Amino acid sequence: MKNIFKTLCLLFTIVILYFGFVNYPKLDLISGFSAKSMASGHFIDHRSQEMIENGDNDIKMIDLASNKIDENGKFATASVYGLKKRKAIYREGLGATLVNSDFDETLPYETPKRTLLNNNLPYPYGNENPEVSVFKTIDYTKLNAAVANAFDVSEKKDKRTRAVVVLYKDKLIAEKYATGFNKNSKILGWSMTKSITGALFGVLQKQGKFNIYTPAPIPSWQKDTRKIITTNDLLHMNSGLEWEENYNTICDATQMLFLAEDMGKIQMEKPAVFMPDSHWNYSSGTTNLLSKIIRSQFKTHQEYLDFWYSSLIDKIGMNSMVIETDMIGNYVGSSYGWATPRDWAKFGLLYLRNGNWKGEQILDPSWVHYSATPTNTSDGAYGAQFWLNAGGRFPDVPRDMYYCSGYQGQMVAIIPSLDLVIVRMGLKEDPAFDFNGFLKGIIGSLKK
Incomplete structure (x- = not known):
């Protein structure tokens, strides 16, 4: 014994x-x-x-x-x-x-200057109540059923959707929230923030201040083979730089997000393991390096902080949005954007309208086309900081759909052929949450 x-x-x-x-x-x-x-x-x-x-x-x-x-x-x-x-x-x-323990919390810090949209227009082009619109081309019974089907019933945790917002022809046609959430709830978009970061390069290019096709402005790369990597390569996630992204283990991405002081520096210091434009590899480190490159375009940190909001976010009335910073004060452009589902839908609408916001051309239409064009090494799955359906990942959804996508199933889907923007926020991602079925149901409510 x-x-x-x-x-x-x-x-x-x-x-x-x-x-x-x-x-x-x-x-x-x-x-x-x-x-x-x-x-x-x-x-x-x-x-x-x-x-x-x-x-x-x-x-x-x-x-x-x-x-x-x-x-x-x-x-x-x-x-x-x-x-x-x-x-x-x-x-x-x-x-x-x-x-960390080295961080001095007593030091003064700069914050972005914000401008609230106050144009008295109904949502989505303003922040007033949306207009009541009824389209003969919509079967509202099917639409409401498709939206409701995305949510759990009773105490189940099978689908875990927190919010759905649907825009059609510039009008809000469906909206639903889980218990504890509403139209004012700010929800973390995780990697949907990458698309925001990408859009800022479109702004810079439209202003004539940046050329994405020249070598990335990183001095430390000029001494080795990385000197040929362009910002275009970084935007397309095919720079050839070493990176591991696996949220189930200790990897480059998790160490960056939860240990690094300067998140953009992690990817910047990685070696090249492939030639640029020859190997697609999804990397949150790359997007934080892009945020660091944006910082290098401004003389002061205050200008950098303001630019994200004044040139894009507040300009389209995403006034709820907060993009969080790392310890050195740079935006975590890969992962840490918070906004209401309605405001995430505004970003989708900007792209649906080819970069035009109520008459103001914020992004050049060519930039929108660029963002939604497949990277030649991604099998139609990825563009420039946007995911694509060009490769048919969602078989019952039009191939022209492109979308912002984030951890645990955040999505802003843009479908130009149907004049449609669909936002889903939640805690389960594909395939645990059936995105193809969800999108198919909403699309199926539009009468041909």
């Missing part, structure tokens, strides 16, 4: 040691994710700690974290069994930022 007990104790010890050996390096990422999510969700969208823990943070391993919100100090902390405590601070205008 004693031998059996000793054997069981030994096996238990081995299991504990193995678990610790395998998972201890992940604790920084787990507590980092949890603290950042807690600070952002609470201070940006005013969610309770319970709501964040039961929604945003109910992810395997992340749910091991213990969290605390400090209302007065405007920060959140998280740790796993008391280990690897991490802290995320909130600053108005900059959102939440994970900080």
Whole structure:
């Protein structure tokens, strides 16, 4: 009996040691994710700690974290069994930022200057109530059923949709929210933020201030083979730079988002492993490097902070949007854009209208075409900071659809042939959430 007990104790010890050996390096990422999510969700969208823990943070391993919100100090902390405590601070205008022990929270900081859209127009071109519009070309019974079908019933967590917004011919034709969310809820778009970052290069190019086809303006690359990489290559995710993006493990992307002080620097320091324009590789590091390149175009940090809003975001009335910064103050253009679903739909509408916003040409139509043209190494799946359906990923959806896409199933779908923008925000992505069926249902409500 004693031998059996000793054997069981030994096996238990081995299991504990193995678990610790395998998972201890992940604790920084787990507590980092949890603290950042807690600070952002609470201070940006005013969610309770319970709501964040039961929604945003109910992810395997992340749910091991213990969290605390400090209302007065405007920060959140998280740790796993008391280990690897991490802290995320909130600053108005900059959102939440994970900080390390070297970060000086007492230093003054700059925030972007914002301009509210106040044109008294109904949504989507203004922020007043949308006009009531009835189209003979829409079967509203089918439309409402397709939208409702995207949401869970009762206490189920099968679909986990939080919001759906549908624009057709410049009008809001459908809108629905899960319990706890409404038209004013700010929701993290994750990698949909990449499309915002890409659009800013379209603004710079239209202003004649940047040429994406010349070598990327990175001094450290001029001494090696990376000197031939263009900004066009970076926008298309085919620069040939080394990068690993796998959110289920410790990788370049997770270390960047939850450990790095300067997120754009991580990709910048990676070696080239392929020739440019020969190998497509999705990389959040690349988009944060693009944010860093945008920063290099301005003399002051304040000008850089203002540019994102004054030239694009506030110009189209996405006044709810907050793009969060890293520790050195650069926008995390890969992942950290928050906005209401209605405002995400405005961004889709800008592209649907070929860069024109109520008569003002913010992006050149050629830039919109460029963004939606397949990268020649992606098999029709990717353009320039936009995903595409050109390769037929969604078989029951028109091939001209292109879309912003983010972790856990965020989507802004733009379908020019149908004059349609569809936004879905949630916590499950394809194939766990049937995007093809969801889009097919909405499209099927349009009478031919």
